[in-house]
Amino acid sequence: MLMLRAAATFVGLLSLPLSSVAVAAHLQPEQWPKTVLRARDHARTLADWEHGGWSLGAVAERLVRSPNPQSETRRFCASLERLEDENLAVFDSMIRGESLRLDSPCQSRLRSRLERHWEREAEELERREGPIGAPIALRSIQVPVAAPDGPVLFRGGLGSRQVALTFDDGPDGERTGRLLLALEEWGARATFFATGQGAQRFPGWIQKTLRAGHTVGSHTLTHALLTKLNAEEARREIRGGLLSVLEAAPPGFPAAAFFRFPYGSRTGRLQELVRTEGMATFFWNMDSLDWKIRTAPELLARVKQELEWRDGGILIFHETLEQSVLALPYVLKWLSQNGWETAVFVNSGGGRSAEPPRLSRH
Numbered sequence: 129m130l131m132l133r134a135a136a137t138f139v140g141l142l143s144l145p146l147s148s149v150a151v152a153a154h155l156q157p158e159q160w161p162k163t164v165l166r167a168r169d170h171a172r173t174l175a176d177w178e179h180g181g182w183s184l185g186a187v188a189e190r191l192v193r194s195p196n197p198q199s200e201t202r203r204f205c206a207s208l209e210r211l212e213d214e215n216l217a218v219f220d221s222m223i224r225g226e227s228l229r230l231d232s233p234c235q236s237r238l239r240s241r242l243e244r245h246w247e248r249e250a251e252e253l254e255r256r257e258g259p260i261g262a263p264i265a266l267r268s269i270q271v272p273v274a275a276p277d278g279p280v281l282f283r284g285g286l287g288s289r290q291v292a293l294t295f296d297d298g299p300d301g302e303r304t305g306r307l308l309l310a311l312e313e314w315g316a317r318a319t320f321f322a323t324g325q326g327a328q329r330f331p332g333w334i335q336k337t338l339r340a341g342h343t344v345g346s347h348t349l350t351h352a353l354l355t356k357l358n359a360e361e362a363r364r365e366i367r368g369g370l371l372s373v374l375e376a377a378p379p380g381f382p383a384a385a386f387f388r389f390p391y392g393s394r395t396g397r398l399q400e401l402v403r404t405e406g407m408a409t410f411f412w413n414m415d416s417l418d419w420k421i422r423t424a425p426e427l428l429a430r431v432k433q434e435l436e437w438r439d440g441g442i443l444i445f446h447e448t449l450e451q452s453v454l455a456l457p458y459v460l461k462w463l464s465q466n467g468w469e470t471a472v473f474v475n476s477g478g479g480r481s482a483e484p485p486r487l488s489r490h
């Protein structure tokens with residue numbers, strides 16, 4: 129999803145203070161990978177990183193708009209080759225992305241390196257945790273939510289040892305299928321928050337997700353930081369996201385008028401806007417921090433800690449990240465062994481108005 133957000137992120141770049149742009153201007157492409165890594169390490173939140181001028185999307189824009197895109201891209205790619213695997217993994221979406229052509233022999237070398245890296249991560253997980261073994265199905269409950277009432281959920285009303293697994297930013301052409309397989313094997317149902325752009329690009333994955341019994345809500349059209357938009361632009365993002373997932377959904381399996389703010393970033397006004405659009409809002413009380421944690425074993429440890437500490441509620445992952453896909457079967461195994469049940473939110477409709485939210489493209 130990071131790559132798909134290149135255009136939106138570039139808008140963020142333009143609004144940077146002049147000093148940051150000046151600093152950015154004198155840096156050579158050889159310095160960009162380390163600058164991205166530093167920006168990511170220092171970011172307190174995902175929004176800080178993605179809107180601070182050194183996100184992957186911003187770098188992609190720089191390459192596309194540079195006066196010598198080919199030579200700058202070659203230099204940038206060569207500098208990626210000098211990174212250690214764990215740092216290279218941060219650039220995963222860029223390296224496997226289709227929207228930016230890195231120098232092609234360089235890009236294929238990086239792709240094979242990443243493949244081997246993720247294979248080693250999978251082996252490391254198994255070495256630490258033991259083989260995954262035969263899945264023992266989790267109990268899965270449905271939690272009805274009346275979207276037209278515009279409720280705002282953090283823990284989702286869930287009790288002890290009840291977890292709602294949620295996945296943002298998808299669908300992902302390479303990863304959604306593997307997530308769905310793991311969920312199916314362990315009998316877990318989850319709630320997905322897809323972007324409109326993702327739904328337009330991969331409608332088939334929205335359909336498979338819904339047909340597998342999961343819920344799909346929306347996450348704006350372009351993964352916009354809504355707090356930077358005016359009311360009309362924000363409304364367009366919110367409606368555009370919902371419309372796109374509704375359009376991608378197969379007959380008889382509607383997407384839900386469930387919404388998640390990108391980066392969890394909202395104001396009172398934006399929250400009121402979502403409510404008047406007839407949508408329920410989902411935050412979370414457990415954060416996997418998968419955007420920040422690079423390795424699957426560390427991610428698994430973090431998730432277990434959150435689950436133990438909070439004892440229930442809504443847990444957030446990103447559908448686009450390999451470390452999350454690798455860790456998920458072990459999360460599900462842990463839940464199963466520790467007597468947890470998974471919860472999926474379903475739209476109970478009703479509420480203030482039985483009609484679906486009024487949707488229009490303007």
Ligand SMILES: [Zn+2]
Nearest residue numbers: 296297390391
């Ligand atoms: Zn997101």
